[in-house]
Amino acid sequence: MTPLDxxxxxxxxxxxxxxxxxxxxADGEMFLMLEEEAAGADIRPRVFPLEDGPVVLVFDLEERLAExxxxIQPYAALPGRVIAQQLAGQGxxxxxxxxxxxxxMVLPPEAVDWLAGMLEAAPEEAEAVAEAFHAPKGLPQRLVEGxxxxxxxxxxxxGAALLAGVTYRGGRRGHMLAFVDAVAGAEAALARAAGEALAFSGVEAGEMDVTFLAGNDPATASMAKVALRFDLPAPVRAEPAAPVAPGSDPAKPPRLR
Incomplete structure (x- = not known):
């Protein structure tokens, strides 16, 4: 049984x-059946005209696609999120x-569009002053696992992420996820990942704020005393350059045609 199963x-x-x-x-690697071998960034999925409308086929194992x-069948190995976002709005x-x-199962076009919309939602920026931190309470386990x-x-x-309860100036209470010593330029990706975990957990928006702190920031020390800590894995040492498959560079998604 696979994780998707x-x-x-x-x-x-x-x-x-x-x-x-x-x-x-969305997070898993999926094998998308193609009409022909990919040509550069252009890939042509094989479209099946089912009774309820056209579909493209994906499998979570290469062996399942072959079965x-x-x-042997041409395919592109892509994150599910990339496939959904490229299909959005095409019916x-x-x-x-x-x-x-x-x-x-078959996801109808409206479900594909909904998934793409969930993945494209950008976090909203806001300003607030935190006055006190406390242990996180009341958050569903599925959010923590997500x-x-x-x-x-x-x-x-x-370097790490800290999740704690927070009281803001003015009395508003909530939860805060703080990324510690984030790499410059990674803030948007980290905030989006946190936002997706929140959205897919089913928790109402606004129950978790995201911020970025330096390891020597006094707020980091205050949060660490009461927070749930997530240690991010160390970066994997780069291997020698290899041929780049379509869709493997998130900055250059493939073009489905």
Whole structure:
């Protein structure tokens, strides 16, 4: 059973787990069936005209794609988020593991558009003065688990993250996630990852704020006394350059045509 199978089974057992299935789909590597081998950044998915409308097919294992196709088939290995964002607005559904796995299902175009919208939502900037920190309370376990999973893939972008309850000047209370010693330029990506973890947890927006602190900031020491700490993994040492597959550079997403 793959992680996507497990997420699908959890959703089938309890509809409240639906968001976690979509998050797993977005974060995982998916194998998109193509009409022909990719040519540079241009890839041409194979479109199937089903009764309910056209779909493209993705599989969470290369072996599953080969099983469905009955042999070798051109494909592109892409994050699920990239596929959803490229399909958004085109009226094309997404067939997932059809005929080869317990997680087989078809996402209609409106579900693909919804997922793409969830992934594109940008955090809003605001200013507030924190007066006191306390241990985090009342946050669902799925948010904590979602943050842990997201930050595990953000190695090298910050030293750590601290999650604590906070009281702001004026009396407003909430929760704050502070990234400590974030790499310059990584703030937007880290804030987006935290925002996605919040959105896919089902927690109402506004219950967690994100900030960035230096390790020697007095606020960092105050938070560390009461916060839940997430240690981001050390950056992986770069390997010798290898051919770049379509979609592997997030700054240059492939063009589906």
């Amino acid at each position: 497990a997420a699908y089974a959890a959703m089938a057992e309890d509809e409240d787990n639906r968001l976690q299935f979509y998050e797993r789909l 469905f196709a009955g042999g 094309i559904g997404l067939g997932i593991n059809l005929g080869v796995a317990p997680s087989a 943050l842990d999973a997201k930050l595990a893939r953000a190695g090298g972008l910050a």
